[in-house]
Amino acid sequence: MPGAVFFGCTFIAFGPALSLFLFTIAREPLRVILLIGGAFFWLVSLLLSSVVWVVAVQLSDKNNAIMQKGLLIFGVIFSVLLQELIRFGYYKLLKKANEGLLAITREEIMPISVQQLAYVSGLGFGIMSGAFSVVNILADSLGPGTVGIHGDSSHYFLLSAFMTLAIILLHVFWGIVSFDACEKSKWWALAAVVLSHLVVSSVTFVNPQYEGSLIPVYIITLTMGIWAFFTAGGSVRNLKLCVTCRDKDFLLANQRPR
């Protein structure tokens, strides 16, 4: 079937993000706007880091391959740091906007809680980051060609898709943990998020030795996921209630008779 690779990789990379969007965000206009805002801010951070990299490359010796690779590594690290900075900046902006909103409406409750903000902005960052990493590759996978004809790995598309999936989920978890850390001034948690982002990006330097990169990335994803789960207020007890459909708050919210 033409495009089997395309559809498979697309849904591997974006399936969870799409379902998260459809089930939790699509119905709430405010969340959609914040999601797109998050995507926009990630884009801004990418733009700024690209500027720095392009300037550095122009100023350097283009023929020196090692230097170019070094510059690229520098570019990646700078970009990661800038992304985290912009995530922090987005947090500050949202807090201010929320306060402004509260002041205008004189309401007691915010229309959206900080945890929801964290989740939505993390997802926004993640979707944009994933899209930029993988969309061109997916578009190429539609066309004719043989993967890895020069001796490279033939699993290029599949593994790129898995990597993208990990990145999207990681951004969600990083968002949740870092916003919570900013709220409670847990600076060590914030530093841990930045560090884990750096580790994830650095680990991809060993590509195409995919065992060396994908496995650590997924381990980190799992760890961050568990951390984010507990940060967002989850617990083993909650989990049990949810899975066995006895969580009264959730059921009431969804109006399912029990």
Next chain:
Amino acid sequence: MISSDSEDELYTERTALMSANASAMPSYQDKDGAPGSANIQANRRRSAANQPTNPVEGSSSTEGGPTSRDAVGEAEEEEEEELILKYGAKHVIMLFVPVTLCMAVVVVTIKSVSFYTEKDGQLIYTPFTEDTDSVGQRILNSILNTLIMISVIVVMTIILVLLYKYRCYKFIHGWLILSSLLLLFLFTYIYLGEVFKTYNVAMDYPTLILIIWNFGAVGMVCIHWKGPLQLQQAYLIMISALMALVFIKYLPEWSAWVILGAISVYDLIAVLCPKGPLRMLVETAQERNEPIFPALIYSSTMVWLVTMAKRDVGTEEPLNNTCNAANYPDVEIETNHYAAQGSDDVSDMPQTQIQGVRHSAAVGEELEEEKGVKLGLGDFIFYSVLVGKAAAGASGDWNTTLACFIAILIGLCLTLLLLAVFKKALPALPISITFGLVFYFSTDNLVRPFMDTLAFHQFYI
């Protein structure tokens, strides 16, 4: 190449008029002037015939408003401000969806149907070629093309405003009908032809005629007369996409970018300057309590409000008559109170109808008081031109397309935020197009090499 007069009028009046009419939102304008609406209601009670409510009056009544609202005032203000927020987010999404759909149609077509990226000549409005020897000459030609195009648009807009001012409605309607006919029949025929060619679909003329006849006829009915709201919205999106595709095909490369920039500036001037043609158009329409032509504006919701007990609701008046653009304030939450009170002492209240009344509602009741936002079709067209050009651009890069798409959406969001703050018709092009242009050029030239190099080495950031 194609240079019929009607096409000329077709796109110029759409772009000129609608782009400025972007967020003409009388309801927001009179919003926390629900006193504005109170004023209108009071006027109507006084005399069915004369409806002064010119902008000046409207604003002064707004100032005197809060005092006239005594009891319900405080709580309503709070409620209404919170509702501004809630409705604000909902309105943004109500515009995001059609804009996204239009852009998606354009991008998908550009990427798959090669006809719209082939160079088959230029319109007569951009007579200077871009196949020049030097870069300087090319820039000069682009600027000249832009000047010609913009002046054509300005002239057309002024003609339209003059026609409207001197009440030559028949002429305007004829013009609009002609241009929709062209879009719905001819451009659709060309589009379908090219799609069939791309996918190698065998098609016979009788079937094609049937399809196009039905599509076009239903489109004309929906756009110019009555039809289900979603069908009308779908048709407006489709004709915007078709128009955008025509622009993408026939505008030369650099001229297109300069034109996009210039038309944002023009939009800004035309809508905000006191003597701007589009501002005059909006104000004249409000003075006369008429809606602006339905064929030029995308409206996110249909609004119906019937506050009558004694008149026969069955007699619906045609769309271009007593339809009251200033009725939109009527659909605020506060007017529930007024209408409820009003329907008690009903004696001489004239029948109020809103543009786009599709059903005759139950007598003496209020119905939906959904608020909506309106966006001019020219805005749809130029957003889609920008994204389509990004998709068609030399590199064919999806990242650039995505970046422009997000930039335009954020620009639209900011414009709507400003709308909520300033509460008057605002140009929708400048912010979005500026963001779009900035992101297009920076993504194409700066981000693309970076991302390509990263993808080559399979580094992830």
